[in-house]
Amino acid sequence: MKGPWEERDGVLRYRTRGGVDLYRLPVRLFPELDGYVYLIVADSHRILVDAGSGLPESLADLRQGFETLRSRYGCPVGPADLTAILITHGHIDHFGGLSALRAETAAPVFIHELDRRVLTNYPERLITVAREIRAFLAQAGLSLERQSALLSLYLSMKSMFSSTSVEGLLAEGESLFGILQVIHTPGHCPGQVCLRLDEVLLTSDHVLAHTTPHQAPERITRYTGLGHYLESLRRTAALPGIALAFGGHEDPILDLYGRVAAIEAFHRQRLERVLEICREPRTIAEISRALFGRQYGYGVLLALLEAGAHVEYLYDRGYLQVVNLDQLEQEPEAPIRYRRL
Ligand SMILES: [Zn+2]
Ligand SMILES: [Zn+2]
Numbered sequence: 001m002k003g004p005w006e007e008r009d010g011v012l013r014y015r016t017r018g019g020v021d022l023y024r025l026p027v028r029l030f031p032e033l034d035g036y037v038y039l040i041v042a043d044s045h046r047i048l049v050d051a052g053s054g055l056p057e058s059l060a061d062l063r064q065g066f067e068t069l070r071s072r073y074g075c076p077v078g079p080a081d082l083t084a085i086l087i088t089h090g091h092i093d094h095f096g097g098l099s100a101l102r103a104e105t106a107a108p109v110f111i112h113e114l115d116r117r118v119l120t121n122y123p124e125r126l127i128t129v130a131r132e133i134r135a136f137l138a139q140a141g142l143s144l145e146r147q148s149a150l151l152s153l154y155l156s157m158k159s160m161f162s163s164t165s166v167e168g169l170l171a172e173g174e175s176l177f178g179i180l181q182v183i184h185t186p187g188h189c190p191g192q193v194c195l196r197l198d199e200v201l202l203t204s205d206h207v208l209a210h211t212t213p214h215q216a217p218e219r220i221t222r223y224t225g226l227g228h229y230l231e232s233l234r235r236t237a238a239l240p241g242i243a244l245a246f247g248g249h250e251d252p253i254l255d256l257y258g259r260v261a262a263i264e265a266f267h268r269q270r271l272e273r274v275l276e277i278c279r280e281p282r283t284i285a286e287i288s289r290a291l292f293g294r295q296y297g298y299g300v301l302l303a304l305l306e307a308g309a310h311v312e313y314l315y316d317r318g319y320l321q322v323v324n325l326d327q328l329e330q331e332p333e334a335p336i337r338y339r340r341l
Helices: 056-073 098-102 113-120 122-140 144-160 226-237 256-277 284-292 298-316 325-330
Strands: 006-008 011-015 021-030 033-042 045-049 084-086 109-111 180-184 193-197 200-204 244-247 320-322 338-340
Touching: 006 056, 011 056, 021 056, 033 056, 033 244, 109 113, 113 122, 122 144, 122 284, 122 298, 144 298, 180 226, 226 256, 226 298, 244 256, 256 284, 256 298, 284 298, 298 320
Parallel strands: 045 084, 084 109, 200 244
Antiparallel strands: 006 011, 011 021, 021 033, 033 045, 180 193, 193 200, 320 338
16 A cells, blocks of 8 residues: 555654654464554654563564664664553553563553553453353353353463563653653543644544454443443544554555444444344344354354444443343343334
8 A cells, every 4th residue: 555654664654744764564463363463653652552472483573673773774672672562552552562572672562541451460350250251142142052151261361471560651642752642532441542743643443444343342342332432432433633553454545534434434324224133132242243243252142242342332322122031021031122212
């Protein structure tokens, strides 16, 4: 993709109007997920934004990126030179590489307070969230056997990260190091932040160029959910003067405002579609199947959570009703059936 930046050996560089150099380093994160780590260079600051997944290929790509900075851009920065590491949100594809990086740098780690404990006590977040997911899956209409299979897949991530300390917080509206502005955009993740550098916005997983970022119900993790997400999109659309945006995955975004409008329209359509599906009483598992077809492995959980986020949004706002109240009164564990009002 061409744009107002240069690219050498896969590493992109953009100089902002204020003279800050932003480098984008490509990393393989998981077998089917690629993304980016960013390095901000201004005066004495060497700020890494996100750390990759921590899998061997992600760490190898990060090292290769640093090597390209040195050999192709004459910018000799390695882990030991970093002055800060900012984690845009508490998802493992963005912070998993911290464990390995911290052995090589004394740079302080920053994250939004709503995701702080994901880093400082990773098993706590996984195990407490798993309890909520189990209740969600039961109410969504999955058999005990399928609940257990999905939960063990979810909990298998427990060994992927050793908890670490957090030295600083990314707080809404705060200006960091005189060059960055923090915008808290909860929805995709409770502590999701976007970072503004002059006319550039690092959107992380809040806004992506092609994919509509994944949503999950707020009943599982507070400050996620479609309501918060749509509010955050509106706040993003109201930021003045963003000429270029870079996400945590996928291409740069040349028209952020257009992209935000397209994502909002996409969710409005999906909400309409859920109402359509709920002309007859449906469980969340049935709604997920109607929306996404048959899914496999982790995809099953992602589809159920996405469907659940839309059902929750509609139910909370009075567009859906629960039709099997008598059954639920007798059997509190029974699946919930929703119908449009
Ligand atoms: Zn994410
Ligand atoms: Zn991501």
